[in-house]
Amino acid sequence: MITVNNLYKNYGKFPALKGISFEVNNGEIVGFVGLNGAGKSTTIKISAGVILPTKGDVEIDGYSVTKDKKKAVRNVGWVPELPIFEPNVKALDYFVYLSGYYGISTSEARSIGKKLFAELGLSGWENTKLDNFSQGMKKRFALAVSLVSNPNNFLFDEVLNGLDPQGIQFFKELALRLKKDGRAILFSSHILSEVENLADKVVFIHKGKIIGIKKIEDLRKLVTRKVIKVVVNDPNSALKVCEKYGKPTLINGEIFINDFEGDIPSLAVDLKPYGVVEIGYLRENLENVFFQLISEYEKTYQ
Numbered sequence: 001m002i003t004v005n006n007l008y009k010n011y012g013k014f015p016a017l018k019g020i021s022f023e024v025n026n027g028e029i030v031g032f033v034g035l036n037g038a039g040k041s042t043t044i045k046i047s048a049g050v051i052l053p054t055k056g057d058v059e060i061d062g063y064s065v066t067k068d069k070k071k072a073v074r075n076v077g078w079v080p081e082l083p084i085f086e087p088n089v090k091a092l093d094y095f096v097y098l099s100g101y102y103g104i105s106t107s108e109a110r111s112i113g114k115k116l117f118a119e120l121g122l123s124g125w126e127n128t129k130l131d132n133f134s135q136g137m138k139k140r141f142a143l144a145v146s147l148v149s150n151p152n153n154f155l156f157d158e159v160l161n162g163l164d165p166q167g168i169q170f171f172k173e174l175a176l177r178l179k180k181d182g183r184a185i186l187f188s189s190h191i192l193s194e195v196e197n198l199a200d201k202v203v204f205i206h207k208g209k210i211i212g213i214k215k216i217e218d219l220r221k222l223v224t225r226k227v228i229k230v231v232v233n234d235p236n237s238a239l240k241v242c243e244k245y246g247k248p249t250l251i252n253g254e255i256f257i258n259d260f261e262g263d264i265p266s267l268a269v270d271l272k273p274y275g276v277v278e279i280g281y282l283r284e285n286l287e288n289v290f291f292q293l294i295s296e297y298e299k300t301y302q
């Protein structure tokens, strides 16, 4: 379990994190979503014990990353946003070297490494220098490294970036397998459709603050909510007709009917006198929810 507790991080005078808290429970996949510079990587690096917070803490299975770092990070697998490895070392040799940090013997590490390389589609690349790996292959290698100590907790920072569709599929299957095993998984991603598919919970971060934590069931309720968008030449007069079909609101000359009941062809007939331009379902997606949360935050804090 990963517990982020009132975390602050200043880079010089710049406050990158302003007191954030959330949890990743065992058996839970949590999507971490925010714009560029929101503070995702900073949170993940602190949780991996790579940088220190200014204030607050992260606990990994109850161990503090600041006070009990050795025990805390032993149980966490981390894939950095931009993995940096020794470029001139052969991939499997480097894997064995990194495994040494976890007290794994050379022979055991070679055998685990070969198995993980095969699972991650890197078979045949064991003796290639990491410098000659593509970005996606480096991500696959980083994933293999994160799995070496078989940890209970995972921090995946933009792991889908640079992966091809096969790599993305592998990652999804891996994350679901780890979840089934009761591990805690935090993954940041800009690919919101993948977050929607994979996460049990989504934590939204903006300008170093958490602006929303939503369970995927609640997000799904939002995304499947029946909203009809109506564009007509005379929207003010058309509003009355729309009231028969649900709860209409007029926004920028367009009518949005919430809780729509009835059928679109009948609505189209009723609206004919007002000059119909467009009628259709509006599918809310995670992106809309995200931008809604950001606009609420900006209205409150500007």
Ligand SMILES: Nc1ncnc2c1ncn2[C@@H]1O[C@H](COP(=O)(O)OP(=O)(O)OP(=O)(O)O)[C@@H](O)[C@H]1O
Pocket (backbone or CB within 6 Å): 011, 014, 016, 034, 035, 036, 037, 038, 039, 040, 041, 042, 043, 081
């Ligand atoms: N080492 C550093 N020194 C100074 N400022 C930093 C440093 N690392 C990050 N920042 C700043 O802190 C803020 C948060 O950065 P962070 O990398 O955590 O964001 P992010 O949400 O991961 O963004 P992205 O999606 O672009 O990777 C940004 O404004 C960034 O410029």
